[in-house]
Amino acid sequence: MTGTRVARRTGTAPRIGESARRPDGVPKATGSFSFSSDLRHDRMLWGGTLRSPHPSARIRSVQIGEAVAVTGVHAVLLSDDVPGQKVFGLEHRDQPVLAGDVVRYEGEPIAIVAADHPEAVRTALRAIVVDYEVLTPVVDPMTVEETESIHPDGNLIRRIHLRHGSQDVVGDVQVEGTYEVAMQDQAFLGPESGMAVPADDGSIDLYVATQWLHSDRDQVADCMGLDPEKVRLTLAGVGGAFGAREDLSLHVHLCMLAQHTGRPVKMVYSREESFHGHVHRHPAQMWYRHHADRDGTLVRVEARLILDGGAYASSSSAVIANATCFAAGPYRVPSAEINGAAVRTNNPPCGAMRGFGAVQTCFAHEAQMDRLAKALGMDPVELRLHNALVPGDKLLTGQTITGTAPVAEVIRTCAEHPSAAAIATDPLELPGGTGRTADPGHVVRGEALALGFKNLMFSEGFDDSSEASCRLLDGVATITSACAEVGQGFVTVVQQIVREVLGVDEVVLLQASTADVGSAGSTSASRQTWMSGGAVQEACGQVRVQLLERLATQCGVDTDDLVLADGQIVSLSGGLEVDLAVATEEPVEASVVFRHAPTWPLDEHGQGSAHVAFAFSAHRAIVDVDTELGLVKVVELTTSQDVGRVLNPMQVVGQLEGGAAQGVGLAVMEEVLVTDGRIRNASFTDYLVPTALDMPPVEIAALIEQAEPGAPFGAKGIGEAPAISSTAAVAAAIRNATGLNLPRVPVRPVDIVFPEGAT
Amino acid sequence: MSADTYSLKVNGTDRQVTESLPGESLLRVLRERLGFHGSKNACEEGECGSCTVVVNGQTVCSCLVLAESVTGYEITTIEGVADDDGLSDVQQAFIDTGAVQCGFCTPGLVMSVGALLDSVPDPDELAVREAISGNLCRCTGYGRIIEAVSQTVDGRRDDGSRS
Ligand code: FES
């Protein structure tokens, strides 16, 4: 994927602001791109995982004798075989690599197998005998704090009791509501997969699809009992991530099997296994009360938020911080009390997914704003504009917004954008689509707008950095970064940045690996364009300065007299003109560690300047609803987004459309159904993600460009905002069409047809 | 687990499949035995279209087809859609319009779009959406993919009017 060189006339390759094509586009379109599931090695074995069928149980014994005896089996390993630390975790190391004496969720790994062939793996897994003492799972997040602990760390993962401003404020008008968001799956298409290759010196190479190589490396090394430099992680082709690859899955298992057998071992999860093998978006239960003056000015917001973290902590403590900090939406709220808690249950573990806590509260605060507008007799768009944050305003955390915040612009451009939505004439375009079930007489249309926002990059004082280096040799720039390309297009943007700063056309981005460079941080939190893009920009800037200084010394001219542009270095005073390729026959290199402005932890009242910057978005949805069958067709989505600056218009559009699709999915169809701790729909047959027929065209009303201070080229991260306000907008449009309350997403047919009886 | 030998005609060339286990899917055989990794394996249960290949002119989910059942058929995979290491117009349009992000869905979509345009040269948007509704894409929201199809249609129309 990387290392593609395209020779052209210097200065013609697309730079910042242009729709550069992906450097990995050709191999991806021809099928030659190597994804993690395509890895091969001549001597490789196949690995597999035995998982608990019970959400809660004690393990009395595990017998592996028969499994070991299966022809072709090379290893069967258990918890006792974990060579180092027995637990891993993104923020808290609380999750066993392999369950020892207790299992806490359905699908928890208990044993791993390596064999010659996948069929032998399956046979061996079936031959392992586990004696369980089945326990009643703890599954209700609302009561779990009063229940006996299911983990030594307790059932409360984190509580934030945010209090902002005076606590005595009471509004003339109050609206109250209870809301619920179901569990969503990231549903990336490329299944979890990877290969571990043992080396003679006891070190291990792990090729894996991930979002954060160095965090994985540190956890794997600890669990393997190896020094970090003895574990080298290299990014294998990633088929989408959306948060689900931030935690370890098969990483340590592969390394254990490889070390034990002395052979390369490959593992690929099935789709069903994938549903059990990664964290999901937290289901949320939310209660809200909004207070306003009669003119619509928000004076206070109260909320209680419960996120079900499932059996292990993953990133729950950061997700609940986001949900709490952004609970009221991008509005000026002088007084607030938000009580947010992430709790532990025997449900599937939850963690990162695009939007990270802001999706759940956006659904609730936008429903509240509509309810408030109704109570006030005010237009809902006007109400939002009246309360919209502006730079200099304070957030619920007391933090002052010092960067850009074009909230009103986002609302206005989205609301005013003309709609192209026609009344459906073809039955295929009505709710129910190809089923041709809709009676046009029962179809009603609705429209609504929702607004959302979220922080960019890591928060609460986390030391968030990205390292990158640039080497300019013979006019070709080689960039080293451990940033994980997961589909978002970092590989494209990095080329544009390098060309912009160095005036070169040929840019080679080396494969991301822990062996070559320090951490780039995670491909999450909308942070990589800013962080790793910033690191690359700074490294290139240093190379440029060094090169000009070197040439100035060699030629006896003043550095300020030299200009580097389009593959040439020329002196302003004339007389000097050097081809960049000639000037860099001796390499010039620089390496930098980039950091964003510092943040601080939240205090005991949830107050503090915990965040770096924010991105805002609005969606307007138009829906048709078949009230008889409860089916919804999303007819059109219109969006405006605060993007700082557009670096690649084509990729920006792709992020906005793709994020909106995930929001539409959560609004009308996506739910991991969990009953008594068990996932009932671990397949694409039963877990529905939007198809091309479910997804409407996305109209981009405006990309608001106000350069963000401190960000490379002023560009904000754009990946998450599209997934935040889209769900809320679609749900609100269904309310507008039907007049129903619809306090839960996804909105199911039963919620529309039998709203009273909906459960 | 007797080892049968049979032959599959993939992209115009006969290939011997040896040591195959009974019941192996066409997708498994293509990927693991014949080295065609372009067909993808996002679900292996017929729901995502990432494994789409063309068998005797019909798009099929290769994960649902018994490999041995298509001996003697013409099988076209993503590796067979372009000549001489070049790109088909569909592939080129996917790249040019930004229809490729992570790319895991791309080979399957290229097969489905190619088959659609071979039978319906100028489909309306609903027909395109219908034709690719068996191909899940989690990254793009389909907007750029629809755009890639119309760019291909336009390109073929221009070529047709020139010749
Ligand atoms: S892999 Fe065949 S349809 Fe998904």
Ligand code: FES
């Ligand atoms: S580009 Fe990632 S699934 Fe389609």
